[in-house]
Amino acid sequence: MAVKARSHKAEKFVERLRKKLNRQLVGSLAGCVHCGMCTNSCHYVLANPDDPTYAPAHKADQIRKIFKRNIDWTGRVFPWWVHAEDIRTDEDLERLKDIVFGKCTNCRRCSLNCPMGVDFATLNRMARGLLVSVGVMPEGVAVVSKDQWEVGNQMGVLPQDYLETLEWLSDELENEFKDPAARIPIDKMDADIVYAINPREVKYDPRTITDAARIFYIAGANWTMPSDGWDMTNFGLFSGDDELGAAVAQRVYDKVIELRGKTLVLSECGHGYRSTRCEGPNWSGKGVPFVIESSVLTMLRYIKEGRILVDKEKNRDPVTFHDSCNNARSCGFFEEPRELLNLLVTDFREMYPNRAENFCCTGGGGAMSMSEYTPERLKSAKIKADQLKATGAKTVVTSCHNCVDGLTDVIRHYKLGMKVTQLVTLAANALVIPERVVVPVEVQ
Amino acid sequence: MSETLRFFSDELQLMALGFMAVVYILRIRWLLKFKASRDRQAKSENMSASSLKGIVYSWANVAMPWSMESTRQMTFFYIQFVVFHVAVATNIGMSFIIPYAPGLMKPVIVVRILQILFGAACAIGCHRLYRRLSNPAIRLISTPDDFFSLVLLTVWLFASIFAAPNRPDLGEGSLMVYFIMTAFFLVYVPFSKISHYLYYPFTRFYFGRTMGHRGVYPIKRVPQTKNTAVKG
Numbered sequence: 001m002a003v004k005a006r007s008h009k010a011e012k013f014v015e016r017l018r019k020k021l022n023r024q025l026v027g028s029l030a031g032c033v034h035c036g037m038c039t040n041s042c043h044y045v046l047a048n049p050d051d052p053t054y055a056p057a058h059k060a061d062q063i064r065k066i067f068k069r070n071i072d073w074t075g076r077v078f079p080w081w082v083h084a085e086d087i088r089t090d091e092d093l094e095r096l097k098d099i100v101f102g103k104c105t106n107c108r109r110c111s112l113n114c115p116m117g118v119d120f121a122t123l124n125r126m127a128r129g130l131l132v133s134v135g136v137m138p139e140g141v142a143v144v145s146k147d148q149w150e151v152g153n154q155m156g157v158l159p160q161d162y163l164e165t166l167e168w169l170s171d172e173l174e175n176e177f178k179d180p181a182a183r184i185p186i187d188k189m190d191a192d193i194v195y196a197i198n199p200r201e202v203k204y205d206p207r208t209i210t211d212a213a214r215i216f217y218i219a220g221a222n223w224t225m226p227s228d229g230w231d232m233t234n235f236g237l238f239s240g241d242d243e244l245g246a247a248v249a250q251r252v253y254d255k256v257i258e259l260r261g262k263t264l265v266l267s268e269c270g271h272g273y274r275s276t277r278c279e280g281p282n283w284s285g286k287g288v289p290f291v292i293e294s295s296v297l298t299m300l301r302y303i304k305e306g307r308i309l310v311d312k313e314k315n316r317d318p319v320t321f322h323d324s325c326n327n328a329r330s331c332g333f334f335e336e337p338r339e340l341l342n343l344l345v346t347d348f349r350e351m352y353p354n355r356a357e358n359f360c361c362t363g364g365g366g367a368m369s370m371s372e373y374t375p376e377r378l379k380s381a382k383i384k385a386d387q388l389k390a391t392g393a394k395t396v397v398t399s400c401h402n403c404v405d406g407l408t409d410v411i412r413h414y415k416l417g418m419k420v421t422q423l424v425t426l427a428a429n430a431l432v433i434p435e436r437v438v439v440p441v442e443v444q
Numbered sequence: 445m446s447e448t449l450r451f452f453s454d455e456l457q458l459m460a461l462g463f464m465a466v467v468y469i470l471r472i473r474w475l476l477k478f479k480a481s482r483d484r485q486a487k488s489e490n491m492s493a494s495s496l497k498g499i500v501y502s503w504a505n506v507a508m509p510w511s512m513e514s515t516r517q518m519t520f521f522y523i524q525f526v527v528f529h530v531a532v533a534t535n536i537g538m539s540f541i542i543p544y545a546p547g548l549m550k551p552v553i554v555v556r557i558l559q560i561l562f563g564a565a566c567a568i569g570c571h572r573l574y575r576r577l578s579n580p581a582i583r584l585i586s587t588p589d590d591f592f593s594l595v596l597l598t599v600w601l602f603a604s605i606f607a608a609p610n611r612p613d614l615g616e617g618s619l620m621v622y623f624i625m626t627a628f629f630l631v632y633v634p635f636s637k638i639s640h641y642l643y644y645p646f647t648r649f650y651f652g653r654t655m656g657h658r659g660v661y662p663i664k665r666v667p668q669t670k671n672t673a674v675k676g
Contacts, residue, residue, distance in 0.1 A: 041513060206626070333659070356660050
């Protein structure tokens with residue numbers, strides 16, 4: 001029987017797979033023993049116990065079989081023996097797309113539960129990137145990626161809209177504090193802090209920018225926001241496109257360098273934090289000559305140094321904390337938010353499991369932009385809903401804009417009646433505004 | 445001991461071992477041909493984070509069932525894993541002891557302990573086979589190699605129960621079967637999933653290095669106090 005030729009896209013997919021492989025990826029592709037220990041770590045599996053195709057090892061095998069058929073020796077010689085199988089048609093690519101984009105949020109929970117150290121989330125991201133490179137991706141991923149390439153931010157916020165928003169936020173701030181200095185500085189040179197945000201804040205939730213500005217103002221920070229290169233989110237993390245990842249991260253780094261900023265502070269966004277702080281230097285292939293930190297750490301430091309005062313009695317609702325997968329499982333950032341939270345609220349109830357073992361909000365991995373998979377996403381969210389409900393809290397706090405949207409959807413769908421908020425909002429609410437002492441000036 | 449049995453227990457094993465070593469060297473060479481990617485990100489905001497700590501933790505993961513939710517929740521499965529792997533390693537050791545240091549297996553108690561270990565591992569192998577066939581998710585991911593490797597090890601462990609007394613004077617059949625199976629096992633392993641231990645140091649090294657550098661490893665877990673857990 002003649003071997004069926006690959007379609008052009010499939011040919012490119014396999015060609016790029018060969019180039020993309022590194023030792024870590026090959027180890028993860030060759031090392032799986034099909035023990036199934038990862039199965040119950042996945043929220044998709046737990047919510048769909050009768051559908052074994054959600055098992056992480058099975059999903060990984062859809063990538064692994066292509067590797068085995070084309071690169072691994074046993075699979076090349078005895079393909080049927082190890083379930084090696086080539087990818088040949090555009091339909092095969094579409095099927096793979098529905099698995100890597102629609103059945104996994106790249107939360108990395110299975111990676112942490114694999115006895116062999118197989119990092120499925122990294123394999124899945126690689127497969128996403130390969131598909132994107134041949135134009136196979138959900139519509140939402142294409143649209144958002146295009147915006148980030150072309151406009152410079154993932155929500156297509158135009159420069160004038162961004163600057164106008166900061167302008168009216170500044171007016172409000174000035175009005176609130178009755179101080180002409182209470183404004184959001186833009187492109188200030190030699191600032192101690194360059195503050196980068198998620199475009200969602202400009203577009204849908206500008207109060208978080210005001211909250212941060214309020215804190216910086218009261219702390220007397222020498223800070224600024226950049227006029228461009230301000231989007232610290234990075235769709236390259238979700239789409240698997242390292243080129244986009246590098247370009248977006250570098251845009252932010254270049255602006256900080258241009259402004260001679262000392263520290264790049266990132267607003268609360270899990271994937272933005274991971275992309276800009278952890279993965280960006282790997283994608284761009286360069287180190288970063290300044291400090292990058294989460295605004296959570298900045299706020300915590302201000303409180304510890306006495307630069308801002310907070311009164312936790314102002315936040316009396318029982319709250320729980322949701323760890324963003326990117327923050328906790330991929331960047332080890334889970335204690336600082338809790339330390340801050342304990343200073344800001346009177347009733348903090350831990351969610352179980354938590355920290356690096358927490359379940360995804362189910363909106364991760366760019367899932368919120370892939371509406372074709374929404375029913376599956378919301379079904380899998382049952383696990384998160386149960387987890388939230390068990391805390392008995394009225395508010396869920398998270399340090400991630402994406403999780404805010406993901407959790408809001410879960411809460412609405414499962415009628416949990418909870419609120420979602422972020423640490424910056426709680427901190428701004430708990431702020432003790434110092435009395436301004438008016439010193440009489442002697443008239444000459 | 446007949447000349448045939450001596451050949452099976454000595455020269456044949458050495459040939460099989462030599463073959464396995466050559467294939468393993470080629471396999472590792474193949475793996476090392478792929479470039480390892482670097483970690484350029486700044487150190488974690490968690491001051492105690494360290495790549496070295498992460499690597500050690502990751503390597504030791506196999507001996508720390510409490511470190512992963514999957515092993516914590518499947519304690520019996522983990523015990524099976526330990527018994528099975530200890531039995532396989534011991535069985536390989538026995539294939540050296542019988543021809544080169546038979547005195548070590550003279551005491552009856554040693555033979556009985558080995559037989560109990562191999563018997564337990566054999567039962568575990570049967571249970572694993574049942575699990576692979578009955579659990580839809582495991583069945584779906586299982587390849588012919590997965591089934592064959594498991595059957596091969598289970599039958600080999602079964603054969604070793606009869607080989608452990610090492611009494612060729614009572615009949616060489618059981619020892620012949622044992623050594624032929626061992627030689628086949630050694631030749632087959634590098635092409636099968638049984639060679640996973642070859643990858644373990646690499647996969648765990650790189651995963652541990654990244655997770656340690658970022659402060660994820662060692663996993664920090666806070667025991668549940670007042671809320672109800674969500675069963676994972």
